[in-house]
Amino acid sequence: MxxxxxxxxxxxxxxxxxxxxxxxxxxxxxxxxGLDAAGIDTIEVSHGDGLGGSSYNYGFAAAKDEDYLKAVxxxxxxxxxxxxxxxxxxxxxxxxxxAKFGAKVVRVATHCTEADIGEQHIKIAKELxxxxxxxxxxxxxxxxxxxxxxxxxxxxxxxxxxxxxxSAGAMTPYDVKVRIEAVxxxxxxxxxxxxxxxxxxxxxxxxxxxEAGATYVDGTARGLGAGAGNSQTEIxxxxxxxxxxxxxxxLYKIMDVAEEVVAPKMRRPQIVDKAALSLGYAGVYGSxxxxxxxxxxxxKVDVRDILIELGRLKTVGGQEDMIVDVAYELSKANKQ
Amino acid sequence: MxxxxxxxxxxxxxxxxxxxxxxxxxxxxxxxxGLDAAGIDTIEVSHGDGLGGSSYNYGFAAAKDEDYLKAVxxxxxxxxxxxxxxxxxxxxxxxxxxAKFGAKVVRVATHCTEADIGEQHIKIAKELxxxxxxxxxxxxxxxxxxxxxxxxxxxxxxxxxxxxxxSAGAMTPYDVKVRIEAVxxxxxxxxxxxxxxxxxxxxxxxxxxxEAGATYVDGTARGLGAGAGNSQTEIxxxxxxxxxxxxxxxLYKIMDVAEEVVAPKMRRPQIVDKAALSLGYAGVYGSxxxxxxxxxxxxKVDVRDILIELGRLKTVGGQEDMIVDVAYELSKANKQ
Numbered sequence: 001m002x003x004x005x006x007x008x009x010x011x012x013x014x015x016x017x018x019x020x021x022x023x024x025x026x027x028x029x030x031x032x033x034g035l036d037a038a039g040i041d042t043i044e045v046s047h048g049d050g051l052g053g054s055s056y057n058y059g060f061a062a063a064k065d066e067d068y069l070k071a072v073x074x075x076x077x078x079x080x081x082x083x084x085x086x087x088x089x090x091x092x093x094x095x096x097x098x099a100k101f102g103a104k105v106v107r108v109a110t111h112c113t114e115a116d117i118g119e120q121h122i123k124i125a126k127e128l129x130x131x132x133x134x135x136x137x138x139x140x141x142x143x144x145x146x147x148x149x150x151x152x153x154x155x156x157x158x159x160x161x162x163x164x165x166x167s168a169g170a171m172t173p174y175d176v177k178v179r180i181e182a183v184x185x186x187x188x189x190x191x192x193x194x195x196x197x198x199x200x201x202x203x204x205x206x207x208x209x210x211e212a213g214a215t216y217v218d219g220t221a222r223g224l225g226a227g228a229g230n231s232q233t234e235i236x237x238x239x240x241x242x243x244x245x246x247x248x249x250x251l252y253k254i255m256d257v258a259e260e261v262v263a264p265k266m267r268r269p270q271i272v273d274k275a276a277l278s279l280g281y282a283g284v285y286g287s288x289x290x291x292x293x294x295x296x297x298x299x300k301v302d303v304r305d306i307l308i309e310l311g312r313l314k315t316v317g318g319q320e321d322m323i324v325d326v327a328y329e330l331s332k333a334n335k336q
Numbered sequence: 337m338x339x340x341x342x343x344x345x346x347x348x349x350x351x352x353x354x355x356x357x358x359x360x361x362x363x364x365x366x367x368x369x370g371l372d373a374a375g376i377d378t379i380e381v382s383h384g385d386g387l388g389g390s391s392y393n394y395g396f397a398a399a400k401d402e403d404y405l406k407a408v409x410x411x412x413x414x415x416x417x418x419x420x421x422x423x424x425x426x427x428x429x430x431x432x433x434x435a436k437f438g439a440k441v442v443r444v445a446t447h448c449t450e451a452d453i454g455e456q457h458i459k460i461a462k463e464l465x466x467x468x469x470x471x472x473x474x475x476x477x478x479x480x481x482x483x484x485x486x487x488x489x490x491x492x493x494x495x496x497x498x499x500x501x502x503s504a505g506a507m508t509p510y511d512v513k514v515r516i517e518a519v520x521x522x523x524x525x526x527x528x529x530x531x532x533x534x535x536x537x538x539x540x541x542x543x544x545x546x547e548a549g550a551t552y553v554d555g556t557a558r559g560l561g562a563g564a565g566n567s568q569t570e571i572x573x574x575x576x577x578x579x580x581x582x583x584x585x586x587l588y589k590i591m592d593v594a595e596e597v598v599a600p601k602m603r604r605p606q607i608v609d610k611a612a613l614s615l616g617y618a619g620v621y622g623s624x625x626x627x628x629x630x631x632x633x634x635x636k637v638d639v640r641d642i643l644i645e646l647g648r649l650k651t652v653g654g655q656e657d658m659i660v661d662v663a664y665e666l667s668k669a670n671k672q
Binding site: 173201202203204205208222231232236238241243251252255258263269270271272273274278304 | 539541577605640
């Protein structure tokens with residue numbers, strides 16, 4: 001019997017990063033209808049940074065969370081509607097709203113060492129009758145045993161599954177394999193993997209994750225997403241079909257949605273350019289890039305040296321003030 | 337001691353497909369100078385279909401083979417100049433010309449079951465004092481033992497190395513691993529791997545090849561190449577650096593060449609669209625696509641059904657007449 005793989009499509013959430021969160025509810029509904037007809041299991045919808053992300057800090061979306069959810073839930077026939085929530089950005093109130101508008105699945109996303117800040121939202125989601133998934137971001141930053149500890153925390157809160165998330169697109173297939181294997185062995189819930197393509201390895205890493213035991217994987221049509229984008233859903237479906245996995249997705253239909261519905265709505269092609277590659281190589285958050293570029297100009301240092309040093313220091317979101325410090329130290333070192 | 341990997345950059349050969357063979361000698365010289373300064377071992381130059389490829393059949397290049405070779409050889413300081421030759425398209429005379437204009441390396445490319453038609457050119461190359469590499473195209477089509485037989489033939493002709501070439505971008509990492517391991521165990525010369533990105537696996541497959549024993553790998557700046565393009569050289573350099581391999585390439589310099597010199601000369605972004613994915617999924621030559629699209633329209637069948645059937649029949653270049661037959665049979669079956 002073919003092994004079943006669940007695909008969670010994030011074109012309408014992570015993909016929002018690639019369009020500066022400017023998909024309209026109508027555009028979302030059109031894309032969602034196509035993904036639904038193609039047989040996608042779960043369709044994730046929200047601002048790129050999750051529920052409540054629309055803000056001065058993270059960029060304003062073209063519409064409100066509820067408008068997106070309403071528009072998409074109206075067209076879904078078979079797919080489950082999902083949302084993403086980062087505690088601190090999204091609130092319990094947002095989650096209740098999402099449930100009211102038909103969201104059946106929530107991924108509670110925390111930094112890979114901070115599952116504990118997701119406890120409350122996992123529990124609320126369960127009370128609301130939703131499927132709750134723990135989502136460990138920037139998982140390349142810590143060794144497998146740390147991820148095991150954090151995944152077990154999520155499981156203890158009642159999470160129905162746990163994701164290892166390569167937010168910076170910094171992992172190699174080996175990095176993925178050891179992390180997924182360790183977490184898979186330690187928890188009894190399904191394990192998922194979310195890739196980014198900064199090192200051109202989104203599909204390769206997703207295959208490595210599946211071989212290591214992941215049964216939930218993410219994709220986006222045309223690879224739309226932050227940085228270099230995600231695993232391209234239609235490629236993933238094709239490769240998994242070739243390898244004999246069952247995804248429940250119709251290959252021709254998903255290819256057609258990507259080409260005919262999503263591609264015309266893209267603002268730029270999803271490629272691995274110098275900036276995306278630098279971020280993946282350094283292993284730092286995409287949101288650091290603009291700050292680092294400004295600091296590079298001011299202190300006359302190569303932006304890549306700044307990013308690599310930030311990666312070495314394992315800086316995380318919220319530590320943007322360190323960027324200037326790093327640039328200053330590098331410029332001093334260059335002068336010596 | 338770090339393991340050494342030789343990178344052969346084919347931006348100026350396979351990449352020519354992506355610009356309809358229209359790079360000018362001046363553009364080639366500018367790109368080659370950048371690749372040379374970045375530390376690329378070997379730079380392959382010619383029409384996308386190799387020496388002598390410029391023709392009505394394969395598309396006319398913007399200039400003659402000798403003009404390209406002359407322009408590039410003049411700017412090279414450290415990199416070796418390479419060419420590709422498909423027996424039947426390129427001739428012994430072309431090879432002599434290439435040697436005269438400074439080519440030190442030739443890849444003699446044959447279908448994966450026809451190494452014997454490369455014997456003469458391998459021997460001529462050796463007599464001319466060139467490095468001669470056997471290049472087995474469409475290697476996904478046959479099992480490892482067949483590739484072993486063909487690789488041994490190339491070795492017996494005096495080839496200095498043998499390449500497994502995934503011309504259609506149809507292989508998964510497992511397909512690559514078993515083929516490279518088998519060939520590596522059977523020959524005493526270095527083994528190389530040339531990827532295409534139709535299934536988003538160019539980098540993942542190249543890593544699988546290296547793990548299985550390949551020491552020569554191909555790339556192109558920005559992934560420029562036929563179909564969905566090749567392994568993106570600058571990504572390959574970054575990933576190999578991350579994994580501790582030595583390529584001799586300066587990461588920042590190769591990133592800069594790709595972004596500042598190559599990208600502005602591109603006609604279109606190198607992405608995996610529906611056509612490229614269909615070809616990789618079906619495992620057929622890119623040159624079949626236009627014929628298949630015409631046949632699909634004429635016989636009112638899905639072009640993907642035609643491509644998949646052509647892949648199942650293991651059709652190869654030269655069998656374009658089968659495309660109409662396949663389309664006709666499919667249309668009959670659809671009516672029943």
